[in-house]
Amino acid sequence: MSATPSTLGVNTPNRLDAQALFATLAGLCGSFVAIGLARFAYTPLIPALIQAHWFTSSQAVTLGAANFAGYLLGALLGRPIAHRLGNRHALRALMAMVTLAFFACAFPLSVSWFFGWRLVSGVAGGAIMVLVATSILPHVPAVRRGFVSGMIFLGLGLGIAASGTVIPWFLHYGLRVTWMGLGAIALLLTAISWLGWPRADAPVASIAPASASGHHGHAQPTAALRVLYGQYAANALGLVPAMVLLVDYVARGLGQGAAHGAHIWVLYGIAAIAGPILCGQVADRIGFRLTWRFALLMQAVGVALxxxxxxxxxxxxATLILGAFTPGVVPLALGRIHELIPHDHLEQRAAWSRATTAFALFQALGGYGYSYLFSHTHENYALIFTCGAVALMLAFLVDLFASKRRT
Known part of the structure; x- marks a missing residue:
């Protein structure tokens, strides 16, 4: 009887076999649908939702924040869902939930109906973000995990670019067709990824160091990890204004129209495609710690602009900077965790879950806080962007201070 390898690519440790490449493609599809489309496709739709009188401006911004609240729930529920269903079945179910939410949003029966489905898409997106990389990377040869991680998170940028490209075309046929079209794209990518998810959870070989250390994913976070969680949370506060308001700011705030706003979003998406790859290459050269610090500073500059x-x-x-770093900070934060916990795969997964939860919590708080400020300050875009820039600058200064203390 021949032995079946438990790790993708085990026969060629320096190369990816067909199974590993298929799993990488599935991960790319997952981040494309759950984050690139489910979260970011809503931004260029906000002016159209308001102009078509589906919702008022304050309702549209609040409904955007519903996805952030769902993302927080998903970040908390991702690991329990995977524990109950297994990673493969959990990721399949979550992709199906996002797809269904797109089709449901084509029918604005009420604000609460729309809010509920935006919440569902956020829950699925948060859970997928917790599970997607940590479900695939343990099955990939260690020397290829950097490449695979970048390809997985490349889906975020591709989703952003796709939303900016197809939504203006869909909108020629109406908002309902637009939501149905997004649902069709999500359905296609869900079908492509269906058989690509690894059949088993992390193989024994990949978690042996964790078992030997005795941590089992429950070690107390170090001071450096706590700083990273706080910075990642502040990063969320800094990115939310551009995530929600960039297109609306250009289209209505500057009076340049929805078409120009869509063009800005396409530019944002193009930068987002390059972001994870460039961030990974820079981190390979100078390390994740310095690249992470540089990313915080550049994002603060972008939002301040x-x-x-x-x-x-x-x-x-500003669009190019924020577009590149919106998906780019994800592999940077994950890589920083791997620097701080170099040999414990279980604790790496637990730390990534905590970091994602911190990001999701402050993303939700920022979404609702900015929505309140936006509606109670006569749509003061500058104030919202200033709050985001301050949060990012504080995260950068904390990193400098913490580094000096360690020195």
Whole structure:
């Protein structure tokens, strides 16, 4: 009887076999649908939702925050769901939930109906973000995990770019067709990924170091990890204004129209495609700690540009910066965790779950807080962007201070 390998690519430790490549494709599809489309496709739709009188401006922003609240729930529920169903069945079910939510949003029966389905898409997105990389990477040869991680999170950028490209075309046929079209894309990618998810959870060989250490994913976080969780949370506060308001700011705030807003979102998406790859290459050269610090500073600069200037070049520069780092900070944060916990795969997964939960919590708080400020300050875009820039600058300063203390 021949032995069946428990790890993808085990026969060629420096190369990815067909199973590993298929799993990587499934991960890319997962981040594409659950984050790239489910979260970011809503941003270029906000002006159209308001102009078509589906919702008021304050309702549209609040409904955008519903996805953030769901993301928090999903980050908390991801590991329990996977424990009950197994990673493969959990990821399949979550992808199906996102797809169903797109089709349901084509029928704005009420604000609560729409809110509920945006919440569902957020729950699925948060759970997928917790599970997608940690379900695939243990099955991949160690020397190829950096490449696979970048390809998985590349789906975020591809989803953002796709939403900016197809939504203006869909909108020519109406909002209902737009939501149905997004659902069709999600259905296609769910079908492509269906058989690609690894059949088993993390193989024994990949978790042996964790078992030997005795941590089993329950070790107390170090001071450096706690700092990282706080910075990742602040990063969420800094990114939410652009996630929700960038297109609306260009379209209505600057009076340039929905078409120009969509073009800005396409630019944001193009930068998002390059972001994870560039961040990974820079981190390979100078380390994740310095790359993470640089990312915080550049994001603060990008959001500050939106707050301080309406100049076209400043907005383009801010769009490129924020587009690149919105998905780029995800592999940076994950890589920083691997630097701080180099040999314990179970604790790496637990730490990534905590970091994602911190991000999701402050993303939700920021979404609702900014929604309140937006509706109670006569749609003051500059104030919202300023709050985001301050949060990112504080995270950067904390990183400098913590590094000096360690030195």
């Amino acid at each position: 939106l707050a301080l200037s309406s100049n076209a070049m400043a907005i383009v520069a």
